[in-house]
Amino acid sequence: MKILVTCKRVPNPEHKLKLAGGQIDLSTASWQLNPFDEYAVETALRLTEKGKGGERSGEVVAVAIGPKEVAQQLRGVLAMGADRAILIGGDDAALDATAVARVLAALVAREKPDLVVLGKQTVDGDSNQVGQILAGLLGWPQATFLASIHLAADGKSATVTREVDAGVEEKRVRLPAVVTVDLRIIGKKAVRNEALASAETEWEETQRYASLKGIMAAKKKEIKDVALAELGVDATAAMKVKSYEAPPVRKAGARVASVDELVAKLHDEAKVI
Amino acid sequence: MADVVVFCESDDKGIRSSSLPALTAGAALAKQLGGGVCAVVIGSGTGAAAADAAKYAARVLTYDDARLAAPLAETWAPQLADAVKRVGAGALLGTATSTGKDVLPRAAALLGAGMASDITAVVAANRFRRPAYAGNAIEEVEISGPVLVASVRQTAFPPATPGAAGAIEAVAVAAVDALGAELVGLHETKSTRPDLGEAKVVVSGGRGMRAGENFKILEELTDLLGGALGASRAACDAGMVPNDLQVGQTGKVVAPQLYIAVAISGAIQHLAGMKGSKVIVAINKDPEAPIFQVADYGLVDTWEKAVPALIAGIKKLKASG
Ligand SMILES: Cc1cc2nc3c(=O)[nH]c(=O)nc-3n(C[C@H](O)[C@H](O)[C@H](O)COP(=O)(O)OP(=O)(O)OC[C@H]3O[C@@H](n4cnc5c(N)ncnc54)[C@H](O)[C@@H]3O)c2cc1C
Ligand SMILES: Nc1ncnc2c1ncn2[C@@H]1O[C@H](COP(=O)(O)O)[C@@H](O)[C@H]1O
Numbered sequence: 001m002k003i004l005v006t007c008k009r010v011p012n013p014e015h016k017l018k019l020a021g022g023q024i025d026l027s028t029a030s031w032q033l034n035p036f037d038e039y040a041v042e043t044a045l046r047l048t049e050k051g052k053g054g055e056r057s058g059e060v061v062a063v064a065i066g067p068k069e070v071a072q073q074l075r076g077v078l079a080m081g082a083d084r085a086i087l088i089g090g091d092d093a094a095l096d097a098t099a100v101a102r103v104l105a106a107l108v109a110r111e112k113p114d115l116v117v118l119g120k121q122t123v124d125g126d127s128n129q130v131g132q133i134l135a136g137l138l139g140w141p142q143a144t145f146l147a148s149i150h151l152a153a154d155g156k157s158a159t160v161t162r163e164v165d166a167g168v169e170e171k172r173v174r175l176p177a178v179v180t181v182d183l184r185i186i187g188k189k190a191v192r193n194e195a196l197a198s199a200e201t202e203w204e205e206t207q208r209y210a211s212l213k214g215i216m217a218a219k220k221k222e223i224k225d226v227a228l229a230e231l232g233v234d235a236t237a238a239m240k241v242k243s244y245e246a247p248p249v250r251k252a253g254a255r256v257a258s259v260d261e262l263v264a265k266l267h268d269e270a271k272v273i
Numbered sequence: 274m275a276d277v278v279v280f281c282e283s284d285d286k287g288i289r290s291s292s293l294p295a296l297t298a299g300a301a302l303a304k305q306l307g308g309g310v311c312a313v314v315i316g317s318g319t320g321a322a323a324a325d326a327a328k329y330a331a332r333v334l335t336y337d338d339a340r341l342a343a344p345l346a347e348t349w350a351p352q353l354a355d356a357v358k359r360v361g362a363g364a365l366l367g368t369a370t371s372t373g374k375d376v377l378p379r380a381a382a383l384l385g386a387g388m389a390s391d392i393t394a395v396v397a398a399n400r401f402r403r404p405a406y407a408g409n410a411i412e413e414v415e416i417s418g419p420v421l422v423a424s425v426r427q428t429a430f431p432p433a434t435p436g437a438a439g440a441i442e443a444v445a446v447a448a449v450d451a452l453g454a455e456l457v458g459l460h461e462t463k464s465t466r467p468d469l470g471e472a473k474v475v476v477s478g479g480r481g482m483r484a485g486e487n488f489k490i491l492e493e494l495t496d497l498l499g500g501a502l503g504a505s506r507a508a509c510d511a512g513m514v515p516n517d518l519q520v521g522q523t524g525k526v527v528a529p530q531l532y533i534a535v536a537i538s539g540a541i542q543h544l545a546g547m548k549g550s551k552v553i554v555a556i557n558k559d560p561e562a563p564i565f566q567v568a569d570y571g572l573v574d575t576w577e578k579a580v581p582a583l584i585a586g587i588k589k590l591k592a593s594g
Contacts, residue, residue, distance in 0.1 A: 136382025174453025238387020
């Protein structure tokens with residue numbers, strides 16, 4: 001089982017955005033791996049492991065498109081346990097989902113993975129598109145917003161549950177396939193490779209953090225630099241961000257001292273009950 | 274001059290109300306492009322849905338075929354791409370529901386078109402506004418190329434209103450290839466309450482509710498107000514309520530007249546899903562909780578005390594009303 005997992009860096013979502021003159025100033029941003037990509041890496045690792053702390057089988061390759069600084073996030077992913085990484089140099093801020101997906105499609109043609117695991121969305125762009133576009137470009141089946149994934153013992157298909165508006169959908173896809181993961185994928189029994197782990201296998205209910213041993217091991221692992229031009233794809237963005245502005249601010253409201261006052265205000269002032 | 278294709282989701286009774294805002298956005302964009310709106314309905318047994326869609330669009334294309342019964346991106350995206358080419362449309366729109374988010378980007382890939390997600394305004398023929406950074410920035414984006422795709426934020430556009438009936442054309446569906454994907458089943462969360470995306474009132478509970486059974490009192494409040502029940506991620510993760518109640522950046526986006534957040538701290542990811550509500554009430558025992566920064570009315574109290582009193586107070590008001 002060879003799994004390609006995508007990694008994008010995002011500015012720390014807890015920090016206040018610096019917006020001025022229609023642009024976002026990221027010069028002092030502190031960068032981290034997109035949270036959904038952390039879950040994607042965790043998913044890929046669980047799919048290649050015999051349960052918690054168990055032996056590995058298969059290969060997890062992490063890929064990022066971005067400036068050379070993203071090597072830091074990739075190093076972290078290698079420390080979590082990924083086998084190797086590829087850094088495709090480029091200005092990710094200038095790429096749209098279509099361009100990212102085209103680049104990834106070219107890489108898939110080279111690497112020939114059985115499965116591509118992505119996050120369902122980046123928490124900066126919030127676009128939620130790359131996995132679906134990639135699947136469309138490749139002509140592969142897709143399974144988006146995964147809450148769980150069970151890989152069949154023969155390695156030929158995966159049965160997944162997906163969080164949809166009306167509840168939970170169960171879908172089966174033939175491999176190779178593209179999947180995108182949602183928050184619940186890090187549940188205790190959400191991920192399992194039936195060829196490796198028994199039905200009793202349980203995981204920690206969180207993504208793993210790099211151990212000291214993992215950090216040491218990561219120093220010896222490869223981060224391969226690939227130039228965008230080398231892949232021979234047109235990476236011009238069809239969607240461009242022209243400007244940013246701050247959302248309308250909600251004026252700070254009032255405190256009410258009692259439930260009676262709340263009921264009266266909602267009735268007389270806000271007129272919503 | 275180019276038309277706008279609007280993907281309308283449907284069931285056996287008609288098109289889903291979640292598609293009505295996309296028809297409104299479609300009409301706004303069609304005006305910019307100097308064309309009309311063409312609704313597209315996909316599925317098996319789409320007669321009622323097509324007739325319903327015709328009330329909102331001058332032209333309706335139906336892709337009615339047993340092989341399209343399951344809403345699979347693999348089989349539906351090619352139909353949307355076919356519709357765009359057939360009509361010679363300049364744009365494809367649909368609502369950013371879970372189905373829309375799954376199918377529309379795949380259709381964009383098949384069309385070689387650029388796409389914007391979750392648009393909240395149509396600025397010009399190829400310009401839109403959309404939230405990013407969990408709603409902490411509003412982007413204005415431009416899409417180049419002969420065709421563009423966009424998903425529409427349901428709460429940002431009013432539902433379309435019915436007009437004169439449009440013409441319905443049944444398209445003979447060509448080869449359908451699911452590429453080895455199949456729908457195994459849908460475990461629906463049954464609810465008699467209105468949809469979160471459309472409810473006038475939403476009552477949400479957070480981790481501070483501590484247990485699923487404590488949500489009963491929030492349900493009572495919800496039903497008293499005729500609203501929908503929501504929750505924070507922490508409450509869903511803890512298994513107190515089903516995951517499809519999650520409100521936020523990665524859950525559902527709501528914009529009711531009244532949003533009552535109970536025992537929710539107000540993390541940015543939660544705010545991203547409810548900041549557009551008209552009136553926000555927060556009930557939290559911690560006076561420092563960030564939720565109070567966006568609340569119109571904040572009550573520092575425990576839910577154990579405040580919610581039963583609120584229910585009693587509203588009942589009294591109704592009785593006197
Ligand atoms: C990638 C990502 C995506 C996310 N997406 C979402 C999302 O879509 N939606 C979402 O909600 N979250 C999301 N989150 C999680 C978010 O960051 C917060 O962790 C979450 O919203 C916290 O939920 P909470 O407010 O219920 O819990 P807490 O932050 O633990 O707050 C509980 C609150 O309850 C109060 N409380 C406790 N007891 C009582 C009592 N008896 N009476 C009254 N008040 C009481 C406390 O004072 C506290 O303020 C996401 C996180 C990540 C990383
Ligand atoms: N520049 C990038 N490099 C690597 N992966 C990316 C990049 N941009 C997006 N992705 C992946 O695509 C997923 C969906 O992103 P998006 O569609 O942009 O919200 C993310 O979770 C990432 O895994």
